Amino acid sequence: xxxxxxxxxxxxxxxxxxxxxxxxxxxxxxxxxxxxxxxxxxxxxxxxxxxxxxxxxxxxxxxxxxxxxxxxxxxxxxxxxxxxxxxxxxxxxxxxxxxxxxxxxxxxxxxxxxxxxxxxxxxxxxxxxxxxxxxxxxxxxxxxxxxxxxxxxxxxxxxxxxxxxxxxxxxxxxxxxxxxxxxxxxxxxxxxxxxxxxxxxxxxxxxxxxxxxxxxxxxxxxxxxxxxxxxxx
Amino acid sequence: xxxxxxxxxxxxxxxxxxxxxxxxxxxxxxxxxxxxxxxxxxxxxxxxxxxxxxxxxxxxxxxx
Numbered sequence: 001x002x003x004x005x006x007x008x009x010x011x012x013x014x015x016x017x018x019x020x021x022x023x024x025x026x027x028x029x030x031x032x033x034x035x036x037x038x039x040x041x042x043x044x045x046x047x048x049x050x051x052x053x054x055x056x057x058x059x060x061x062x063x064x065x066x067x068x069x070x071x072x073x074x075x076x077x078x079x080x081x082x083x084x085x086x087x088x089x090x091x092x093x094x095x096x097x098x099x100x101x102x103x104x105x106x107x108x109x110x111x112x113x114x115x116x117x118x119x120x121x122x123x124x125x126x127x128x129x130x131x132x133x134x135x136x137x138x139x140x141x142x143x144x145x146x147x148x149x150x151x152x153x154x155x156x157x158x159x160x161x162x163x164x165x166x167x168x169x170x171x172x173x174x175x176x177x178x179x180x181x182x183x184x185x186x187x188x189x190x191x192x193x194x195x196x197x198x199x200x201x202x203x204x205x206x207x208x209x210x211x212x213x214x215x216x217x218x219x220x221x222x223x224x225x226x227x228x229x230x231x232x233x
Numbered sequence: 234x235x236x237x238x239x240x241x242x243x244x245x246x247x248x249x250x251x252x253x254x255x256x257x258x259x260x261x262x263x264x265x266x267x268x269x270x271x272x273x274x275x276x277x278x279x280x281x282x283x284x285x286x287x288x289x290x291x292x293x294x295x296x297x
Contacts, residue, residue, distance in 0.1 A: 033292035038284050062275050064268030066258045100247040104254055112254030158255070165248060179238055180245030190249050193256040200259045204269055209289065214280040221286065221293060228294060 006191050013187035018170055018177055020191060024198040025166035031205040038212035051163060052154040059157035062208055066113045067201060070155040075122045078143050079150060090114035120164045121156035
């Protein structure tokens with residue numbers, strides 16, 4: 001990923017923020033696939049299988065907080081297994097109680113992360129239900145059917161959140177994200193935060209690969225990556 | 234400001250907060266790295282010489 005000269009030309013941030021989630025997701029997807037390969041996990045061939053494996057084999061076992069936070073259970077009224085989190089002390093009640101537009105502080109940041117993941121899970125359930133309704137040409141699903149579909153939805157993690165954000169900001173809701181950035185300072189801050197999140201997560205995934213193949217081979221891989229980029233430029 | 238603009242602003246602010254919450258909790262990369270090396274499953278990871286470097290190049294370099 002290239003850094004744009006946002007500090008010198010802050011107005012670039014608004015357009016950059018429409019593309020950065022795409023770059024962020026694919027950077028993490030590429031390094032995540034390599035980390036799974038290094039762990040000799042099954043190689044996912046689709047985004048949904050990548051997200052499933054990344055939650056199970058990376059987020060829940062090899063990443064520190066807040067990247068270890070995952071949400072499981074049923075996020076729909078009447079679900080048999082209430083939604084809950086691992087990797088955090090936050091509860092579903094906490095995430096429901098906090099408004100996503102309220103002030104973010106160091107002390108409530110973990111609840112915001114949990115809410116980001118819970119709302120992502122909520123979207124996954126709705127998408128699954130919608131897909132089934134359209135496929136079966138039904139306007140409603142009964143609770144038993146919802147429960148059956150819910151059983152197929154794996155734990156939700158930061159990887160799912162980044163995929164959701166990538167689709168929304170650059171595919172399904174571009175205008176909203178363009179119009180919604182009304183303050184340049186905020187757009188600049190957001191650009192920097194997305195970069196920070198991405199770089200931190202990539203660094204932790206790199207550590208997994210390095211641990212599995214050793215420092216020498218990993219350093220060689222990095223050198224060749226840099227050389228490829230220079231020759232492409 | 235129209236209701237559409239207010240909705241858009243709120244949507245952006247929601248994602249701004251979600252992303253910022255990760256940043257707030259990961260301001261110290263060294264501490265993050267320290268937390269990872271304390272994870273028992275991470276400690277148990279070993280290099281066994283069985284990983285194909287060629288197979289790693291494909292996703293890392295995004296080649297065929």
